[in-house]
Amino acid sequence: MENYKQIGVWIDHSKAHLIGFKSGQAKLLETVDSPYESIKRIDGEGKDMTRFSPNPEHASNNEHKKHNTTQNEINEYLRMMEHRLQPFEDILLFGPGTMKEKLKNRLKENKSFDGKWLSVESSDKLTDNQLLAFVRDFYKKESV
Incomplete structure (x- = not known):
C-alpha cells in the first residue's frame, strides 16, 4: 500500500x-x-412464520438461520478489514451506522493492533472528493 502509515476507512x-x-x-x-x-x-421461500400461526411473533427456524447467516457475513467482512488494516499505524474509522464501532471493537480485541492509534468519527455518505477531504482535514488537524 505504498508505505502509507495513516489511513482513513469510510465503512x-x-x-x-x-x-x-x-x-x-x-x-x-x-x-x-x-x-x-x-x-x-430465496426463490420459492415462504414467509418467516410458523406453519400453524400467521402471527409474526412466532418466528420459524428460518429466521434463526437468516440471523446466523447474517452474523457470519458480518464477521467475514470484519475479518477482511482487519487483515487489510494490519500494516497501518494510525487508523481513522468513519461513516454512518454501527459498522465502524463493530470494527473498532474487533481491532481493540486483536493484540496485533495494540499500540496503534484508532479514532472513530461519524459522517454521512460522501462523494469520492468529500472522502479524500475528510481524511486530509482530519489528519492535518491532528498533526497541529
Missing part, C-alpha cells in the same frame, strides 16, 4: 473505502465490497 455494511494519507495528500487506495446482503430472499 458501512455494504462497502469500505480505504483512503491513505501521506505528506498532506489523501489517496483512495481500495474499495472493499462486503459479503453482507441486507435482503435475502
